[in-house]
Each structure stands twice: as structure tokens, then as C-alpha cells.
Amino acid sequence: MLNIADTLHGWCRQARPFALATVIQVSGSAPLSPGTSLAVNADGEAVGSVSGGCVEGAVYELCTQVLQDDGPPARARFGYSDDDAFAVGLTCGGEIDVLVQRVEPTDQPHLTAALDEVTHGRPAAVAQVVDGHEDLIGRTLSLLGDGSTYDGTLxxxxxxxxxxxxxxxxLRAGRTAVVDAGGDPDTCPAKLTVLVHVQAAPPRMLIFGAVDFAAAxxxxxxxxxxxxxxxxxxxxFATAARFPHADEVVVDWPHRYLAATDVDARTVVCVLTHDPKFDIPLLTLALSLPVAYIGAMGSRRTHEDRNRRLRETGVxxxxxxxxxxxxxxxxxxxxPEETAISITAEIIAHTHQATGLPLSHGTGPIHRSDSTGPIPARSARSARSAV
Structure with a gap:
């Protein structure tokens, strides 16, 4: 639902009921991942997508029905359909399960607070029950900030x-996922399947070397x-005017800055200096840290010389x-622009454990549903799409 957080936030603040259709399970090749939603309000306005267009019409009708009937959540599965020109189905060969529920904002004020956090770019998570006891399906609770506080109840x-x-x-990992909770007779006998919608703080890219390639x-x-x-x-060279797209420009020795700054398992480190006095102490430190990706620019000769020097430092x-x-x-x-595409393409492939080969050279599903890496979705505001 966080892909349409800005619109949902507006509807919640206006106390406008809406039907929410959410992808809760994906198998095979499917265009959108669990957590992606489409919503319809009482005026028939729709926002979002669950399939990139394949089954939007059918899901819209189901949303309208659930909203009008004020009934329990409904679950629908859509798979591949090619034999009947009028059949509703995915053309990509995969399957998606969609949960459709009526949301009454006045009954879930915590949801408004969570959506407010997301629209302002602050971390938040919404846990939505998608399977378990029928009375609990569709219920939500929200975690704000670093998850130290939560609101709502299941x-x-x-x-x-x-x-x-x-x-x-x-929330700490910055990953939307379907998880099982409960099932322990001593602590929580009820077993629930929950879709945790996550808006995490943006992952960091640390670019070392204030060169033209760094600007791109x-x-x-x-x-x-x-x-x-x-x-x-x-x-x-390290000036804000030269790097208008950077969130911050720092003048410091690279290894000293890296030692002092916060990194995590989603952080990407790109070393573009290809100068031993900067590269060696920086990479020696970076290779000891639990970051997501480390890349360094240079020729084949520079690469061999750099590896030799790094081994001499104990790497x-x-x-x-x-x-x-x-x-x-x-x-x-x-x-520089082409090189930037080359670097980001490698980071994306590394993140999703993909080959980086042309899709025409491979077989099997195009869309992968098992990614756990740090590549973030675009912001809720920029990711909106109407039916």
C-alpha cells in the first residue's frame, strides 16, 4: 500500500472509506511484488496497480463490490490466460494472489499516522494480516520511526x-515481506501470516572521488x-555546486570519513579515485565492513596493482x-553518463543476485520474487499510477 501512500493519506485524513487491493503472494513471473496495491474510493476514483495493467479491470470491480457490500475481505488469484481472448489473466505467465478489503479510516487512526510518516520520507511499517483467523484478516498495526513504538491492535x-x-x-532491514508470526502455544497460539509493508530510510551510496564520473x-x-x-x-573539487544531485558533499580523507560515518547492510560504496594513496586505506577499511556492495574504478593494470597493495595490507x-x-x-x-549506467546496472544485478546478461540470452521467469537487497522503490509520490 505504500506505493500509493500519498493518496491513501489524503483519503484517510478526509475519513473517506476505500477498498484496498494488495498483492500478497507472487509465483512465477509477475510484474509487481507483494505489498503493491490498488485502491478505489466511494466516488470510483482509483489509484495504483497490482499487475501493470493485465487484471486491473477485474480488481477494480472486486474493490467496488467489497466497498459497496461492506463485507469481509475477499481473496482472488490471477494466473496466465491465453486461450480466451476475453478471459482475465496475466500475460507474463505468473500468478498473483490479491487481498481486497474495505478500509474505514476512522476505525484505524494509526494508519493515517503511518501514512503521514511515509509521505514525509520518514521510516514506518504497516503490518497487515493476510491469512489466519478470519476475524483478523485485513487488520493492521503500524510501527513508526525505528520501530520502538507501535500503534493499533490485531x-x-x-x-x-x-x-x-x-x-x-x-523495518530495520528495509524490506517489505510476507512473514509468519505466532503459533507458539506458550506465547501466541494463533498463527498469522502477515504482510509487512516497509518504508525505510533511503539506503546510502558513498561515492569517493569528486570527478566527472561521480557527478553522473x-x-x-x-x-x-x-x-x-x-x-x-x-x-x-568537492563542492556542492559540482554535485547538485548529491545529498551531501564532504571534504575529508576518504578512509577517515568512512570510519566515522554510519553504514549498514544496504550501503553501497563506490571508489572512483583510482589513486593508491586514497584507494588502499579506504578499501582496506571498506572490505572489513558489512556493506552491500563495494566497487572501485580503474584499468585492468590498476586493478592488479591495487589487489597487490591490498594484500600487502593484510586484506x-x-x-x-x-x-x-x-x-x-x-x-x-x-x-560519464554511460559509465554511471554501467555502475548502477551492476549494483542492481548484484543486489538481486542476477546475471547481468541480456534477457534474450536466458530462460525462466523475467521477474524475480526472492530479492532481499537494498535497491529502493521510488518514493510513494513519484511511484503513483492511475488505472
Whole structure:
């Protein structure tokens, strides 16, 4: 639902009931992931998507029915349909399960608060029961900030506690996912399946080296939703005017800045300096940190010399396997803009454990549903789409 958070927030503030259709399970090749939603209000206005267009009409009708009847949540499955020209189905060959429920904002004030956090770019999570006891399906509770506080209830303290524990973990990881909670006879006998919708703080991209390639890369990374930092020890080059798409420009020795700043399992480190006095201490430190991706620019000769120097500092062979060098995919890139695409393409492939090969060279599903990496979705405001 967070893909349409801005519209839902407006409806909630106006206390306008709406029907919410959410993708809760995906199998095979499907265009959108669990957590993606379409919503319809009482005036027939619709926002969002659950399939990229394949089954939107059928889901809209189901939303209208649930909204008018004020009935219990309904679940529908859509799969591949090709034999009947008038049949409703996905053309991509996969299957999606969609949960449709009526949402009465006055009954769930915590949802308005969570959506407010999301629309302002602050971390939040909404846990939505999608399977379990029929009286609980569709119920939600919200976690705000770092997950230290939550609001709403699923019915009992035990159920709330079990779901909150799972939701907090996914909020910290910045990952929307379907999880099981409860099922422990001593703490929470009721077993629930919960879809945890997550809006995490943007993952960071740390770009070291205030060069032309960094300017193009910061723009591409900002488009992908990263919070971008450009760092260089040379103040004449590290200026905000040269990097308008960066969230911050820092003048400091790269390894010193990296040692002092916060990183996590979603952080991406791109080293574009290809100068040993900067690269070696920086990469020696970076390769010891639990970040998502480390890449370094340079020629094949620079790469070999860099690896030799890193080994001399005590970097192990296992650590060196984490270094993507020379950075980027082989796209034949020459310009800074082309190189930025090459680098971000490699980061995306690395994140999703994909091959980076042309899709025409592969077999099997195009859309992967098992990604757990840090590539963020676009903001709720920019990701909107109408039916």
C-alpha cells in the first residue's frame, strides 16, 4: 500500500472509506511484488496497480463490490490466460494472489499516522494480516520511526507482540515481506501470516572521488532512491555546486570519513579515485565492513596493482572477492553518463543476485520474487499510477 501512500493519506485524513487491493503472494513471473496495491474510493476514483495493467479491470470491480457490500475481505488469484481472448489473466505467465478489503479510516487512526510518516520520507511499517483467523484478516498495526513504538491492535496483546517482533526486524532491514508470526502455544497460539509493508530510510551510496564520473553517478543514484554522499580530500573539487544531485558533499580523507560515518547492510560504496594513496586505506577499511556492495574504478593494470597493495595490507583473498573491480558492467561505456549506467546496472544485478546478461540470452521467469537487497522503490509520490 505504500506505493500509493500519498493518496491513501489524503483519503484517510478526509475519513473517506476505500477498498484496498494488495498483492500478497507472487509465483512465477509477475510484474509487481507483494505489498503493491490498488485502491478505489466511494466516488470510483482509483489509484495504483497490482499487475501493470493485465487484471486491473477485474480488481477494480472486486474493490467496488467489497466497498459497496461492506463485507469481509475477499481473496482472488490471477494466473496466465491465453486461450480466451476475453478471459482475465496475466500475460507474463505468473500468478498473483490479491487481498481486497474495505478500509474505514476512522476505525484505524494509526494508519493515517503511518501514512503521514511515509509521505514525509520518514521510516514506518504497516503490518497487515493476510491469512489466519478470519476475524483478523485485513487488520493492521503500524510501527513508526525505528520501530520502538507501535500503534493499533490485531486483537490481543500476544498477537500484537508476535507481529511487532517480526515487523521490527523487517523495518530495520528495509524490506517489505510476507512473514509468519505466532503459533507458539506458550506465547501466541494463533498463527498469522502477515504482510509487512516497509518504508525505510533511503539506503546510502558513498561515492569517493569528486570527478566527472561521480557527478553522473550521483544523479543516477539519486534517481534510484539512494541518499548520496560524495567525499574527496580536495576542497577545490568537492563542492556542492559540482554535485547538485548529491545529498551531501564532504571534504575529508576518504578512509577517515568512512570510519566515522554510519553504514549498514544496504550501503553501497563506490571508489572512483583510482589513486593508491586514497584507494588502499579506504578499501582496506571498506572490505572489513558489512556493506552491500563495494566497487572501485580503474584499468585492468590498476586493478592488479591495487589487489597487490591490498594484500600487502593484510586484506584476505575472501575479502577481495567482495571487491567489484573494475567497477560496472561491460556496456562499452565511454562517457560519464554511460559509465554511471554501467555502475548502477551492476549494483542492481548484484543486489538481486542476477546475471547481468541480456534477457534474450536466458530462460525462466523475467521477474524475480526472492530479492532481499537494498535497491529502493521510488518514493510513494513519484511511484503513483492511475488505472
Amino acid at each position: 486483537g490481543s496483546e500476544n498477537e500484537d507482540r508476535a507481529v511487532v517482533a517480526r515487523a521490527r526486524a523487517h 553517478l550521483s544523479q543516477a543514484a539519486s534517481f534510484l532512491g539512494y541518499r548520496v554522499t560524495v567525499c574527496d580530500a580536495r576542497p577545490v 584476505t583473498t575472501a575479502q577481495l572477492t567482495r571487491l567489484n573491480s573494475p567497477i560496472g558492467l561491460d556496456l562499452g561505456a565511454h562517457t
